[in-house]
Amino acid sequence: MEQLFFILLALLTLSAALMVVTTRNLLHAAFWLILVFFGIAGFFILLHAEFLAVVQVLIYIGAISTLIIFAIMLTRRIMDPQQPRFNSQWGLVGGLAALLFVVLAAVTTRVAWPTTSATLPAEPIKQLGADFVGVYAVPFEVASVLLVVAMIGAIIIARERG
């Protein structure tokens, strides 16, 4: 049953991802990307990670994709259907992508993925929150610094332009 849902989700996500890179309209690509994000949220559900699934929807669909759409709308002349889809470096990039695929395929098929018989904690979110301020206290605070640095950088760049 889970296998069936996985295959359906994988088909949905991959075909949406294919549309992202092949559609001529940049904004359509952004909307297809949102469908990809939904598919990934679905995978998180299949992995029993409901918190990550909701955060995926909250951050990637609610925030990041809005940011992408704003960025597209702020840019002029990018929607031109006459834009060529390939530039002179497509061969190089294609080669690199193929190489990356080969490496990834080799790794995923060779490595013996460790499995654990541990069960989920009774309240995973509570455990996560406790770990944020317990085991992972330093990354937690660093995340805050990182967020602020990102914000300050964005403000500096946007203000210099405007």
Added chain:
Amino acid sequence: MEYISNFFVNLGNSWTSLLSSFLPPWAVILINFIIVALLLVLMPVIATMTLTIMERKIIARIQNRIGPNRVGPWGIFQAIPDAIKLLTKEDIVPVNADKPLFNLAPLLIFLGAALLWAVIPFGRGVIGQDLNVGVLYLVAVGSISTIAIVMAGWSSNNKFALIGAFRIVAQLLSYEIPMVLAMASVVALVGTMKMGEIVELQSIPFLLILPVAFITYILAAAAETGRAPFDLVEADSEIVAGYFIEYSGLKFGWFYIAEYGNLLAVSAIAATLFLGGWRGPFADQAPVLGPLYFGIKTILIVFLLMWIRGTWPRFRIDQMLALAWKVLVPLGLFNLLWVATMIKLPLPVWLQWAFILAGNVLALLVTLTLMGQAAKRYAARRGMVGTRA
């Protein structure tokens, strides 16, 4: 009598045992899911049928008019001819529109409005699904509406629609943060994100402990539903209804239904988080009363939002954004940390709550004073008349 006192849960149990007698368990679950989904999906439609007439009557009363009074007694059936009209109206798709997205947007906006109802508890055990991430789920589902609005505004290929979409997205983003902070202070108090459990643990309505969070939530809710005074996103006199300007007929109808569905949903969430949801006198002995109390509280909040709409002038975009980022976000952060600090004090619970309330009231007074001073400075700078120098 036993059966009646917990009518909804017992009805569900009887139905399930009836189905189980001749169907395998997975089929019973599937059928029940579909039935519940069909019931919940009607909530936005029911909201539109009832709240439109309520709103038109209340606004009319505020503006010293009579309001609709032709269809049925006091005009209460006005929604039915409106629905027939929307259903039979010609559908216009502008030539320059991006047709697939133009047609998809009304479906998505309805999806965003409907999915909210999956985790709202109508009574003890009367809830779609009590998700572990309930509160966060509500915020996440809200992002579907944002996407639908961008889609509608862009695909119409109309300048008013695009300006309206941009404005409403800026507004939705800005007010999501204060809303999330208000919700987080409730979650910190009860220690769960399950909507059903939040009600169970709410021995007194949190409105009495967290008035700042409640006010923040109500303002954010008014902004998230795009209602006056935050209706600059669809200001008729400026951008002629904004992002759904090109929609007509039932496609417009779905936007309209989503708007009222969202209005009822945010009110229901406010009633759940701050007014004790389905709790009330004798609700423990007779859970059948729960949905009734819940409905009354929800309608009270809806009335409050309509009252605000009828009496406040519209904000400008700079005022709207300043209220979110310069007032509500700092206030929400302070409130969250204040609640967190107080519940760690080694004191009896009621005293902790009293301290939280005192801090809330103080924060509110300080905020209002600061806002008043800022307004005076602004008026003096602009040389406005009627200011005390």
Added chain:
Amino acid sequence: MQSQYLFIAIFAVVALALPAIGLAVAWALRPKKPNPIKNSTYECGMETIGETWVQFRAQYYLYALIFVVFDVEAAFIFPWAVAYNQLGLYALVEMILFVAILFGGLMYAWRKGALEWR
């Protein structure tokens, strides 16, 4: 847990089907008499001039960026709030530090006028 999300998925399908069915019924009932003027872009009777694609102000993008930062913060705050009752005083201190750093960022944005609408 996963069955709960099966319900959400079913609910989503139903919630997409209802408006689709509604539109299908409306399609059967409504008149269809398009003409070029009726189908032109609505702009209060004027003919629309130029492209709809005017460049928007960068301010919108800035607000969206600040929003992303605070949205990620919210994703951190919620698990903390759920676990908070059972944690010691250190949880409070760490969250105060976390929020203080972010509040510093907000103050920076405020002072630099990034929150100003111009």
